[in-house]
Amino acid sequence: MDSINTLFLFSGLLIALSILASRLSAMVGLPLLLIFLGLGMLAGEEGVLGIQFDDYPLAFLIGHLALAMILLDGGLRTRLKTFRVGFKPALSLATLGVFITSALVGVIAMWVFELTPVQGLLVGAIVGSTDAAAVFSMLSGRGVNLNERVGATLEIESGTNDPMAIFLTIMLVELLVGDIGGVTETIIFLITQFGLGLVIGVGAGWLIARLLRWLDLAPGLYSLLALALGFCVFGVTSVFGGSGFLAIYLAGLMIGNQPGRHLNFILPVHDGLAWLSQIGLFLVLGLLVTPSEMLEYALPASLVALALIFIARPVAVLISIKPFFKFRWREIGFISWVGLRGAVPIVLAIFPVIGGVENASLYFNVAFAVVLMSLLIQGTTLSPMARWMKVEVPLGVTPERRGPLGILPENDYEMFVYQVDNEDLDDVPIRLLRFPSGALISALFRQHAMLHPKGSTRLRVGDVVCVIGRTADLPALNRLFNGDAKLKQERAFFGTFTLDGDALMSDVAAAYGLTLSSGEQDMTLGEFVSLRVGGHPVVGDDVGWHGIHWVVNEMEGNKVTRVGLRLYH
Amino acid sequence: MSANLPMNLEAILPPERTLFDVPGGSKKRVLEFFSTFIAQNTPSLDSQEVFSRLIGRERLGSTGIGNGVAIPHARDTHCKAPLAGFLKLAEPVDFDAVDGEPVDLVFVLLVPEEADDTHLALLGQVASVMNNAETRQRLRKSDSQRQLYDTLLDAIRREGGDTP
Numbered sequence: 001m002d003s004i005n006t007l008f009l010f011s012g013l014l015i016a017l018s019i020l021a022s023r024l025s026a027m028v029g030l031p032l033l034l035i036f037l038g039l040g041m042l043a044g045e046e047g048v049l050g051i052q053f054d055d056y057p058l059a060f061l062i063g064h065l066a067l068a069m070i071l072l073d074g075g076l077r078t079r080l081k082t083f084r085v086g087f088k089p090a091l092s093l094a095t096l097g098v099f100i101t102s103a104l105v106g107v108i109a110m111w112v113f114e115l116t117p118v119q120g121l122l123v124g125a126i127v128g129s130t131d132a133a134a135v136f137s138m139l140s141g142r143g144v145n146l147n148e149r150v151g152a153t154l155e156i157e158s159g160t161n162d163p164m165a166i167f168l169t170i171m172l173v174e175l176l177v178g179d180i181g182g183v184t185e186t187i188i189f190l191i192t193q194f195g196l197g198l199v200i201g202v203g204a205g206w207l208i209a210r211l212l213r214w215l216d217l218a219p220g221l222y223s224l225l226a227l228a229l230g231f232c233v234f235g236v237t238s239v240f241g242g243s244g245f246l247a248i249y250l251a252g253l254m255i256g257n258q259p260g261r262h263l264n265f266i267l268p269v270h271d272g273l274a275w276l277s278q279i280g281l282f283l284v285l286g287l288l289v290t291p292s293e294m295l296e297y298a299l300p301a302s303l304v305a306l307a308l309i310f311i312a313r314p315v316a317v318l319i320s321i322k323p324f325f326k327f328r329w330r331e332i333g334f335i336s337w338v339g340l341r342g343a344v345p346i347v348l349a350i351f352p353v354i355g356g357v358e359n360a361s362l363y364f365n366v367a368f369a370v371v372l373m374s375l376l377i378q379g380t381t382l383s384p385m386a387r388w389m390k391v392e393v394p395l396g397v398t399p400e401r402r403g404p405l406g407i408l409p410e411n412d413y414e415m416f417v418y419q420v421d422n423e424d425l426d427d428v429p430i431r432l433l434r435f436p437s438g439a440l441i442s443a444l445f446r447q448h449a450m451l452h453p454k455g456s457t458r459l460r461v462g463d464v465v466c467v468i469g470r471t472a473d474l475p476a477l478n479r480l481f482n483g484d485a486k487l488k489q490e491r492a493f494f495g496t497f498t499l500d501g502d503a504l505m506s507d508v509a510a511a512y513g514l515t516l517s518s519g520e521q522d523m524t525l526g527e528f529v530s531l532r533v534g535g536h537p538v539v540g541d542d543v544g545w546h547g548i549h550w551v552v553n554e555m556e557g558n559k560v561t562r563v564g565l566r567l568y569h
Numbered sequence: 570m571s572a573n574l575p576m577n578l579e580a581i582l583p584p585e586r587t588l589f590d591v592p593g594g595s596k597k598r599v600l601e602f603f604s605t606f607i608a609q610n611t612p613s614l615d616s617q618e619v620f621s622r623l624i625g626r627e628r629l630g631s632t633g634i635g636n637g638v639a640i641p642h643a644r645d646t647h648c649k650a651p652l653a654g655f656l657k658l659a660e661p662v663d664f665d666a667v668d669g670e671p672v673d674l675v676f677v678l679l680v681p682e683e684a685d686d687t688h689l690a691l692l693g694q695v696a697s698v699m700n701n702a703e704t705r706q707r708l709r710k711s712d713s714q715r716q717l718y719d720t721l722l723d724a725i726r727r728e729g730g731d732t733p
Contacts, residue, residue, distance in 0.1 A: 423702070424636055424670060434669035479668050487635050487668060488700065496640070496696040498667050499630035511626050513644055513685035525629075547689055562630070567693040 010051065014043055018279045031379030033131075033342060036279050037372070040286015053287040056353045062284050063347035066277035067162070068248050070343070072230045073274035074159050075205075075252020076267060084558060085536045086152025089325045093153070093335075094161035097320040101339075102128040102168055104312035105304060112300045113362065118175055125168035126349050126363055127308060127370045129161040130154075131342025144386045145395040148538035150331050154338055159253075162344050163243040167193050169348045173355040189241075196242025198250065204233045205254025213260040222262045223269035226255055261412065264404050278343070285346045285368070294365045301369035308370060309377060313339035326534030334389040338382065341374040393540035394489045397482045398474075405468070413468055415442070418481045420463040425481070431455030436476040439469030493540075494553045495566030501526030501559065514546045525550075526560035542566070578653060578694050578725045586610060586654040587721060589714035593662040593673075600624055600641060603654060603677050614647050619679065633666025637709075638699045642678040642692055651680045651691055657708065657717055674699065674708055698728045 018036050025032045043049040053059075102124035110120030146154075167190060208229045212222060233251045234244035256263065294301075314336040321327055321335070349367035353360040386392050399416035407413065420426075425433075430441060430453055444453040445464040451457065459465075467477060482490075499508065503525045509516050520528060529550050532543040537560055542551040549566035588606070593599060600623045608616035622643035626632065633639040654677045661671035676695050680688040698704060704724040711717040 432671070434663075434671075476669060480670075482668060491634065491696075491700065496634050496692075496700075497630065497632060503629040507625070507629055511629060511643065512688065513682065547686065567689050567696065 010043070010049065014039060014283050015276075015279055018283065031340075031375045033278065033282055034372070034375045034379065036282035037286045037375075040283040041289060041291055042286075043283070044287045044289070044291070046291050051287060053284075056288070056350055059284050059288050060347070060350045060354055063281060063343070063350060066281035067245060067343065067347060068231065068234050069227070069270075069273050069277040070281075071159065071162070071245055071249040072227070072252040073270045073277075074155075075249040075254075076226075076256035076270055078155060078159060078253055078256065080253070080257045081557075082148060082152035083156065084152075085149045085538055086156045089153045089321050089327070090156035090160060092320040092324060093157045093317065094164055095320075097157070097316045098128045098161050098164040098168070100316035100319055101308070101312045102165070104315060105308050108307040108312075109304050109366070112303050113366075118172055119359075122169065122172040122176065122352065122357075123304065123363060123366055124312075125165055125172055126351075126367050127304075127341055127345045128168060129165035129341075129344045129348075130158045130339050131344060143395070144383045145393050146386060147331075147391055147393045147540040149327065149536070149541075150334055150391045153335060159249045160246065162249075163193060163197060163246040165344060165348060166243065166245060169351050173351050173357055176352075176357045177355055192241045193243040194246065196237055196240055197244070197246030200233060200237045200240075200242055201247035201250030202254060204229075204236075204247070205251035208233075208251060209255045209258035212255065212262045212266070213258055215262075219265045220269075222265040223273075226266050226270070227273065261404060261406060264406075281343045281347070285343070289365070289368050293361065294368055297362065297365045297369060301366045302373060304366060305370040305373035305377075308341075309339070309374060313337075326536070330389040331391055334385060334391045337378060337385050337389075339374070340378050340382075341371045345371050394486070394493045396486055396490060397478050399467075399477075400464075411470065413470060416467045416469060416474070416477060418465045418467065418477070420459050420461055420465060420481065422481055423461060425459050426461045427458050429455065430457050430459065433459075433480060434476075435480070436469060436473040439467055439473045439477065442466050442468045493566075494551045494564030495549060497565040497567075498553055499525055499563045499565065501529075501554075501561040501563055512546070512548070525563050529560050529563055530558075578691065578698070579722060581651050581691075582653040582655065582721070582725075584714075584718045586652070587714060587718040588654065588656045589711070589717050590659045591656045591675075593658040593660040595662055596627070596664050596672075597624070599656065599658065599662060599675060600627070603641075603656060603675075607652070607654060607677075607679070611652065613649060614645065614679075618647060619643070619645060622679075623677070627665075631665040631667070633664035633670075633672050634696065634699070635666055635668040635670065636699075636702070636705060637661060637666075637670055637672050638674045638676070638705065639664045639666065639672045640676045640678065640692065640695050640699065642680075642688070644682050644684075644688065645679050646682055648679050648681045651678070651684060651687055653678050653691075653695070655717070655721055657711070674705060694725075694728065698724050701728070 018039055021035045021039065022032055024030070025035055041047055043051050045052050102121060104124070105127060106117070106121035106124030109115060109123035110117060113120070115123070171186060171189065208226065212226060215225075217225065230248050230251055234248045237247035238244040255266070317332060317336040317339075322332060345367045349364040352363045357363070397418070399418055401417040402414055404412045404414050441453045443466040444451045444457065446460060446462070469477065501524060505516055505523045505525055505528050506521050508514070508525055523531070529541070529543055529552060530537050532545070533541045533552070536558070537552050537555065539552050539555055542549045551564040551566055552560050553564040554560075554562035591599070591602060601620055604616040604620035604623065607619055608614045622645050623641045626641065626643045631639070632641045656675040656677070658673045658675065661673040664672035666672055676699060678691055678695060680691065701724065704720070707720045708717065711720050
């Protein structure tokens with residue numbers, strides 16, 4: 001009885017502390033994962049609470065559960081439209097990139113620890129995959145908004161590179177304990193891992209998405225059903241020899257991109273589950289490590305970590321992206337820097353322990369140190385790096401809160417809540433606002449009282465406005481409520497003037513006295529900018545031409561619809 | 570570009586081209602009004618030509634830059650030297666501006682066909698003058714033509730002092 005009570009007390013206390021500490025992270029700029037890990041270590045055998053925890057199989061199980069939930073949530077949140085610019089480079093990074101990173105780190109580990117080639121490569125494979133959840137929670141917490149090319153690439157990379165790292169790790173572990181056959185067997189293993197993961201993930205995901213949309217359930221049950229079926233997908237795929245991690249990520253992707261009211265119930269719950277997984281996983285991993293043991297490896301492990309950060313990752317990114325895709329140098333630079341390592345390496349480092357590899361504690365402690373260093377060095381410098389590398393796009397005003405009304409199941413209306421902080425709207429009667437025609441102000445709050453808004457009601461700065469409208473009205477509404485500071489920031493970035501993407505180049509050239517080559521005469525401005533960017537433009541891309549920066553301001557699919565003119569440098 | 574800043578705004582915006590209480594109506598009417606006015610003010614210019622150049626530029630994308638400000642601009646064959654005009658409208662008009670707000674402060678810029686770099690440099694200066702929230706507020710609060718011109722001149726000089 002006593003042990004159950006202690007379990008309740010300690011697990012509750014640790015999770016609560018972790019959540020409270022997340023506020024600290026936002027203020028200090030320390031990566032959250034580092035805090036969770038630190039709390040786990042503090043609670044562990046050499047810390048304050050002195051909890052003895054050496055149960056690797058249990059940690060292994062928790063690691064799998066947590067990773068599955070994190071990947072499912074990642075898939076749910078990834079918008080398929082970001083695949084337009086991010087998919088191919090991400091895929092290259094997730095396959096070729098992981099391979100190169102692992103090989104380079106492997107060689108260095110071999111040299112540092114005097115290991116055999118296979119042992120060295122195992123170290124490389126374990127630390128081969130990246131963690132984007134950490135990146136995005138850091139960046140959005142600091143108000144940094146990455147351009148779509150960089151953001152989508154990092155996000156999709158981290159969702160898809162785990163299977164590759166897991167595959168390499170399992171393969172090398174089996175090689176070390178002598179379970180593996182010849183080259184053909186290895187290749188078949190690779191193909192089944194990826195092939196089955198892909199087929200089952202996409203197929204089952206599509207079916208689950210249909211099912212969820214069609215079923216009429218109590219709101220709380222949608223997310224549970226999605227989770228349960230996600231686990232089924234993971235299990236089935238693994239049983240047949242596929243990569244369950246890849247499958248559950250893809251299943252999440254399919255579910256998250258099937259619009260419908262069920263998503264509004266699923267997403268918040270899975271957000272919470274992903275958090276719980278992150279916290280639980282890192283606490284357990286923090287408990288598992290023995291800090292004094294890790295210290296023995298501290299110096300050589302730091303060498304490996306530094307080599308990963310400053311050599312292996314940049315080289316891997318360069319080789320797997322630069323020759324094939326039109327990325328700018330500063331984008332390559334930022335992606336190289338954001339090779340943040342998270343939970344996956346530490347979980348993978350348990351594989352050798354479970355598999356009974358000789359000297360298994362080395363892998364675990366090295367992986368742990370590498371993740372710690374990566375979080376410390378890369379994690380704390382993310383936002384300054386994003387600014388320095390100029391991969392940001394200014395983020396305009398968005399509603400403070402939004403939520404579906406739940407009345408029309410297909411194309412639902414939403415409620416958007418805005419706070420008026422645009423000085424120019426002060427004292428303006430509502431009827432003079434350029435409001436999107438389908439939207440209306442349903443309520444207005446001023447000094448804790450609700451006013452009944454009429455056409456003649458004059459807005460005040462500080463008012464809170466509830467607008468009912470559709471998603472399509474958002475850009476217009478955001479522009480309307482954009483404060484002066486935001487507008488100024490956007491003008492500094494996109495330029496003072498905005499041209500239509502459909503404008504003909506010949507007309508643009510005539511207006512500003514620019515010379516065109518013969519092929520450019522018949523193009524639209526949007527096509528011209530697309531061409532100069534090198535295809536697949538994203539918002540924020542700019543082209544210097546005739547002393548003007550032509551900045552992509554708005555996109556619809558693959559088409560540039562608005563182009564900014566930034567005049568001075 | 571800053572090395573040979575060719576001409577500053579102050580020199581190309583004489584008091585008589587700062588217009589107060591201009592009747593609004595619509596974007597087209599405002600541009601028509603200015604074209605007619607500038608053709609009378611500067612005889613070498615043709616009002617039809619000016620109007621079609623300005624409206625042609627608007628077709629590529631509105632010159633309404635937000636905060637109730639528009640900066641219509643064009644190159645003109647008959648234009649000998651850069652010239653500017655400022656209009657404060659009696660009633661804001663819909664200008665199809667980026668932020669959707671109606672426009673009441675209109676800064677027009679006309680340049681000769683060959684003056685391309687000057688064109689961009691002047692546009693940049695106008696934009697930075699009108700980017701200042703305090704300037705816009707003071708322009709809106711001006712209640713005479715004289716006060717409007719003084720405010721504008723003051724803002725231009727202050728802006729000019731900032732740039733090297």
